Amino acid sequence: MAQPAVAPPAASQGAKTKTNAKKRYLKAKKERRKKRKALPEKPLASERTTARKKRNEEEESGADESLSGGSESEGASEAEGVRSFPEVALTAPHAQMAAERPRKRRKLDAGEPEEPRALSPEEDEPPAKSSLAPCAQSPTPPAALPAFPQPRRPEAPSKSVLALQGLDKALIEAEVIDPATTVPLDAGAKEALDERTGLSGRIRNRLKDLGITELFAGLSRFFALYRCTTYVESAGIVQTVVVPLLLSSSKSRALYRPYDPPDDICVSAPTGSGKTLAYVLPIVEIFRLQGGSSKVDILICTPGRLMDHLNDTLNFSLQHLRFLVIDEADRLLAQSFQNWLAQVLAATRPPRASDDTESTAGGLRSVDAAAQGHARPDSLAPAFLHLLHDIDYVRTDFDEKKESSCQKLLFSATLTRDPAKIAALGLRQPKYIVVQSPKTSAMSKEEGVLDFVMEKFTMPASLTEHMIVCESSVKPLMLFHLVHTRSVTNALVFTKSAESTTRLVRLFEFFEGSRQDSRSKGVVARAYSSDLAPGERKSILEQFKNQDIQILICSDLISRGIDISHVSHVVSYDVPVDFRKYVHRVGRTARAGRAGDAWTLVEEQEARHFKNMLKEADHLEKVKRLRIGDTDLGPLKPAYEAALTRLKEVYARGSS
Numbered sequence: 001m002a003q004p005a006v007a008p009p010a011a012s013q014g015a016k017t018k019t020n021a022k023k024r025y026l027k028a029k030k031e032r033r034k035k036r037k038a039l040p041e042k043p044l045a046s047e048r049t050t051a052r053k054k055r056n057e058e059e060e061s062g063a064d065e066s067l068s069g070g071s072e073s074e075g076a077s078e079a080e081g082v083r084s085f086p087e088v089a090l091t092a093p094h095a096q097m098a099a100e101r102p103r104k105r106r107k108l109d110a111g112e113p114e115e116p117r118a119l120s121p122e123e124d125e126p127p128a129k130s131s132l133a134p135c136a137q138s139p140t141p142p143a144a145l146p147a148f149p150q151p152r153r154p155e156a157p158s159k160s161v162l163a164l165q166g167l168d169k170a171l172i173e174a175e176v177i178d179p180a181t182t183v184p185l186d187a188g189a190k191e192a193l194d195e196r197t198g199l200s201g202r203i204r205n206r207l208k209d210l211g212i213t214e215l216f217a218g219l220s221r222f223f224a225l226y227r228c229t230t231y232v233e234s235a236g237i238v239q240t241v242v243v244p245l246l247l248s249s250s251k252s253r254a255l256y257r258p259y260d261p262p263d264d265i266c267v268s269a270p271t272g273s274g275k276t277l278a279y280v281l282p283i284v285e286i287f288r289l290q291g292g293s294s295k296v297d298i299l300i301c302t303p304g305r306l307m308d309h310l311n312d313t314l315n316f317s318l319q320h321l322r323f324l325v326i327d328e329a330d331r332l333l334a335q336s337f338q339n340w341l342a343q344v345l346a347a348t349r350p351p352r353a354s355d356d357t358e359s360t361a362g363g364l365r366s367v368d369a370a371a372q373g374h375a376r377p378d379s380l381a382p383a384f385l386h387l388l389h390d391i392d393y394v395r396t397d398f399d400e401k402k403e404s405s406c407q408k409l410l411f412s413a414t415l416t417r418d419p420a421k422i423a424a425l426g427l428r429q430p431k432y433i434v435v436q437s438p439k440t441s442a443m444s445k446e447e448g449v450l451d452f453v454m455e456k457f458t459m460p461a462s463l464t465e466h467m468i469v470c471e472s473s474v475k476p477l478m479l480f481h482l483v484h485t486r487s488v489t490n491a492l493v494f495t496k497s498a499e500s501t502t503r504l505v506r507l508f509e510f511f512e513g514s515r516q517d518s519r520s521k522g523v524v525a526r527a528y529s530s531d532l533a534p535g536e537r538k539s540i541l542e543q544f545k546n547q548d549i550q551i552l553i554c555s556d557l558i559s560r561g562i563d564i565s566h567v568s569h570v571v572s573y574d575v576p577v578d579f580r581k582y583v584h585r586v587g588r589t590a591r592a593g594r595a596g597d598a599w600t601l602v603e604e605q606e607a608r609h610f611k612n613m614l615k616e617a618d619h620l621e622k623v624k625r626l627r628i629g630d631t632d633l634g635p636l637k638p639a640y641e642a643a644l645t646r647l648k649e650v651y652a653r654g655s656s
């Protein structure tokens with residue numbers, strides 16, 4: 001407790017009392033010191049003792065000086081040495097002292113106990129504030145204790161760290177294997193196999209006839225990530241990797257590999273990058289050479305139709321299936337229709353009860369399950385031939401287990417990395433092929449893999465993207481502006497529902513009708529939605545392909561897979577619900593390296609959500625914001641208002 005250096009003038013009596021008390025205190029202290037000196041010093045406390053001795057000497061000399069009457073040195077000794085000494089000395093006259101203390105001093109002491117206690121003979125120093133009590137008992141009070149660190153919540157792991165958790169280390173520690181460029185398709189003798197692609201002369205010649213002279217696009221470099229993943233830089237090179245992978249050796253070309261079944265392949269590559277040919281060419285090549293003994297060599301179907309065949313078509317079997325291609329894999333894996341995936345996978349193997357792991361008397365297989373319709377062993381599947389009734393088969397301990405030769409090939413522009421969905425496929429040593437254009441030249445393959453893992457999908461390099469933020473009431477006017485001022489024709493316009501499609505088409509027709517003069521034909525827009533019968537849909541698509549229709553207004557029904565080369569614009573009249581949908585919609589243009597534009601009309605209240613969606617996909621800066629003002633829209637307003645009035649009349653009539 002710090003005390004004023006100079007005693008108050010009215011305290012002369014107190015000063016005398018203080019001096020006597022001090023004498024008594026110092027005497028007691030000397031006696032204690034003597035006693036202590038008589039005791040042997042603790043070796044480990046030697047330093048402390050020296051410091052204490054030094055301090056005691058200082059105190060003493062200070063006290064002596066004060067006793068000699070120097071007011072300055074007395075103040076100094078109080079302040080530096082026995083700091084709380086005067087307070088301790090206040091025994092009898094303390095009440096009077098307290099009354100005589102200046103106001104300021106009382107304020108300072110406000111937190112102290114009212115009745116200071118007398119110093120006991122055993123105490124070196126008077127007790128200070130209660131909080132310092134433990135230090136007062138120590139011969140040399142330690143310096144201020146370091147503050148105890150407050151418990152802190154650990155930093156949350158970054159999204160990228162979380163995304164990589166549980167992934168194979170090999171996926172992250174990628175190794176650059178081979179730089180290359182394009183893979184040209186040279187003509188050749190019918191049966192001559194091309195070394196680089198594994199394609200026969202017959203197929204290459206046929207491709208040339210179709211105008212395909214090279215496996216798609218330039219292969220600037222690709223990285224193979226251990227045996228698990230191939231990461232390919234530069235969009236559109238998927239064929240250059242997948243085709244040789246499936247045709248590279250006689251082993252990979254074999255139809256049946258019951259003891260060494262082929263590894264599965266997962267491909268994530270941008271829209272329009274040629275994924276279809278990447279699997280069609282190897283399949284056709286393998287079947288053309290080795291032929292099939294099945295009635296149907298290639299079955300193209302939806303999961304629903306496949307289930308119908310499995311359940312209802314007599315002798316329908318998948319046990320000799322060589323390739324199971326799941327295109328648009330993320331969407332199909334999201335469909336749980338009749339648990340189709342589990343059923344299809346089960347159908348590629350013979351029924352469990354007759355599996356070759358089962359032992360039977362004398363080693364001869366009995367196949368009771370053969371009576372179970374399509375579930376009986378397939379006579380076309382060599383791997384399971386021994387399970388048939390009429391084939392004598394003696395099982396030995398040396399027999400290796402035979403497996404289905406079915407190789408699964410998964411493709412998508414937005415391939416899922418959802419472990420649960422991938423696990424359901426029971427993939428065999430999968431190889432991932434990720435086609436990705438680098439964001440920067442310095443982008444490492446690890447970052448590329450990370451982008452894939454975090455579902456930051458790659459867009460075609462030839463695509464230009466725009467967004468227009470506007471009030472919902474002016475959206476039709478914006479569309480008309482795009483069509484008439486920015487030449488947005490040969491366009492697909494996506495709405496949120498079949499109903500919105502129908503309504504917008506009507507408004508479009510009325511608008512064109514209001515503007516039309518005798519010279520111009522006007523822009524033709526038609527609806528393509530689930531409301532139409534299949535025949536009508538087909539006819540409309542044909543008219544659009546022939547460019548008799550310039551604008552096709554549709555729901556997300558055709559946001560995947562449709563490949564129409566002349567589509568030069570995609571308009572999202574209603575914003576897509578998620579980034580996956582956005583990727584597939586805009587991917588209907590800018591295909592096969594052609595240029596294309598994507599436009600998204602964003603209502604003001606949706607702007608935040610839409611921008612966040614793009615931001616999360618690291619794509620916000622790619623979408624340019626376009627500002628269209630009243631001056632741009634003004635000339636179109638009269639026709640728009642007239643069209644709106646007509647539409648209201650039609651709907652009013654319909655509802656009455």
Ligand SMILES: Nc1ncnc2c1ncn2[C@@H]1O[C@H](COP(=O)(O)OP(=O)(O)OP(=O)(O)O)[C@@H](O)[C@H]1O
Pocket residue numbers: 211212213214215216217239269270271272273274275276277412413560561562563565587591592
């Ligand atoms: N090697 C090639 N040379 C020239 N054109 C090609 C080549 N490969 C594919 N194409 C053409 O590129 C277009 C897009 O191919 P494809 O439909 O297979 O793309 P995709 O990757 O499956 O796209 P999506 O994910 O949108 O379905 C098609 O018109 C196809 O004919």
